[in-house]
Amino acid sequence: MKVRVVGGGLAGTEAAWQVAQWGVPVELYEMRPERQSPAHHSGDLAELVCSNSFGAKASDRAAGLLHEELRRLGSIVIGKADEHDVPAGGALAVDRGVFSRDLTETLANHPLIELRREEIREIPRDGVVVLTTGPLTSESLAEDLQRFTGSQYMSFFDAASPIVVGDSIDFDVAFRASRYDKGDADYVNCPLNREQYLHFWQELCQAEQAELKEFDRDTAKFFEGCLPIEEMARRGEDTMRYGPLKPVGLRDPRHDEKFYAVAQLRQEDKAGQLWNLVGFQTNLRWGEQKRVFRLIPGLENAEFVRMGVMHRNTFINSPELLDRTLQFRERSTLLAAGQLTGTEGYTAAAAGGWLAGTNAARVALGLEAVWLPETTMMGALVEFITSASPKHFQPMPPNFGIIPPLQQKVRNKRERYGKYRDRSLETLMQWATRLKQPATV
Known part of the structure; x- marks a missing residue:
């Protein structure tokens, strides 16, 4: 045959x-x-x-x-x-x-x-x-x-978000929880105070984007339905706080502190070794992704196994x-x-x-x-x-x-x-x- x-x-x-x-x-x-x-x-x-x-x-x-x-x-x-x-x-x-x-x-x-x-x-x-x-x-x-x-x-x-190795997340800062404590504690949460958030927001707005290839430029029309995180940031200081970094309903079981913003990571594999930054699809250059996303508390030493892409x-x-x-x-x-x-x-x-x-x-x-x-x-x-x-x-x-x-x-x-x-x-x-x-x- x-x-x-x-x-x-x-x-x-x-x-x-x-x-x-x-x-x-x-x-x-x-x-x-x-x-x-x-x-x-x-x-x-x-x-x-x-x-x-x-x-x-x-x-x-x-x-x-x-x-x-x-x-x-x-x-x-x-x-x-x-x-x-x-x-x-x-x-x-x-x-x-x-x-x-x-x-x-x-x-x-x-x-x-x-x-x-x-x-x-x-x-x-x-x-x-x-x-x-x-x-x-x-x-x-x-x-x-x-x-x-x-x-x-x-x-x-x-339109993919970066993925990091779980062992590289600092759990002295990050914590496991689901919003409003519904179901199991399925998400890893990285909290930011106002100063940390504003620094992250400013650096994200200024970060260098990757140049789209000619045959990828038509995908720009998809961006409105799946905004890159950097584009969301440029739309206003608080836009991300009403989107993927919203802090409502999240509580660190170790204390009762309220958060200004929270970045969440979702389990990517069966064994729980890989974690995806929820809502962080991006068109930033790969080096810029590492630099800026490591400004998030708990991800300072994050080991990236896949970078965010939009193409x-x-x-x-x-x-x-x-x-x-x-x-x-x-x-x-x-x-x-x-x-x-x-x-x-x-x-x-x-x-x-x-x-x-x-x-x-x-x-x-x-x-x-x-x-x-x-x-x-x-x-x-x-x-x-x-x-x-x-x-x-x-x-x-x-x-x-x-x-x-x-x-x-x-x-x-x-x-x-x-x-x-x-x-x-x-x-x-x-x-x-x-x-x-x-x-x-």
């Missing part, structure tokens, strides 16, 4: 390669250069649009651990990134033109891969299909995907739709990977492509689909996007906040991350050996 992969970005390139490694014929569809997207400049596969960096090389960093996991699983994307790397300090960066051309030629010359330059306007209804069309999915395919999934499970505009982005509500094999629950022969599923970053796209491609091949061969251990970075990322709260689902990059905690708590962050790495790689190799995956040491 032939597999069809729709979309020739990093996820689709990786998926098609992994299908072929299992000896299964694959058709890889890419609409460029016949029809260009507003972000791309060439017709090459796996074109890197925003940056030439895959993130930190060191394997005790989240991105670096994901690199190493993919190396050990025979990733074509990371293999070519290693081959075409350029000096970038501690980051894995590539000569992006050479990198994309090499991948294009390598896949086009593979005897089991047929590269087809045409737009797929509807989800193929038969056979095994992998969707990897990314955040700029064409309008016709996005409409068909919306019909298949249900409109409530599709997003076309990514055009097509993604599905994966917790409602996908299993951890990246198969759609309503159709096991349809899989998805990459930014379409709610992962962020080049390496995460390749990781999703690896799993979706592997499982597409296994389904085509009549084998059972597999999933990765959640103690690996790849497994934890897929576990998050398929089990997070559907109501508040936001895309997620690789980070150590989604990894299950160690049995023994390690306070030193560098040492803790090293132990995560060691556990991950050991688990991964045991898993690959047991399932006879084509892994290399």
Whole structure:
């Protein structure tokens, strides 16, 4: 049985390669250069649009651990990134033109891969299909995907608040409570007095915004219904105090002090390791986000695992739709990977492509689909996007906040991350050996 992969970005390139490694014929569809997207400049596969960096090389960093996991699983994307790397300090960066051309030629010359330059306007209804069309999915395919999934499970505009690691919140200042003490104490609350609030407000009003790309400028019309926190601040000194920072109904159980304003954080994952700043969707530059949001009492040392964003982005509500094999629950022969599923970053796209491609091949061969251990970075990322709260689902990059905690708590962050790495790689190799995956040491 032939597999069809729709979309020739990093996820689709990786998926098609992994299908072929299992000896299964694959058709890889890419609409460029016949029809260009507003972000791309060439017709090459796996074109890197925003940056030439895959993130930190060191394997005790989240991105670096994901690199190493993919190396050990025979990733074509990371293999070519290693081959075409350029000096970038501690980051894995590539000569992006050479990198994309090499991948294009390598896949086009593979005897089991047929590269087809045409737009797929509807989800193929038969056979095994992998969707990897990314955040700029064409309008016709996005409409068909919306019909298949249900409109409530599709997003076309990514307005996301920053997410921080719970262990980095100062609970000598912050406290757990729900407004008016209704239900469980589900929110973390960071109180501000008048002086602290006014300082935060002034800095937020003056903070530097990120420049919107041309194809993102149309999303400005959405801002009125989902205002960036900095725009809310500019509308008046007290606007935020009647919005996401309103203090009414919140009481610190440790004392009876009244608050001038309160910033709330909501639990983002099952384990309670990640916390989302409620109502803080923003278009500030990432460095400015860290500087300004750390002015909030209790967040002075906050460790950010995802920054706030506002831009055009097509993604599905994966917790409602996908299993951890990246198969759609309503159709096991349809899989998805990459930014379409709610992962962020080049390496995460390749990781999703690896799993979706592997499982597409296994389904085509009549084998059972597999999933990765959640103690690996790849497994934890897929576990998050398929089990997070559907109501508040936001895309997620690789980070150590989604990894299950160690049995023994390690306070030193560098040492803790090293132990995560060691556990991950050991688990991964045991898993690959047991399932006879084509892994290399």
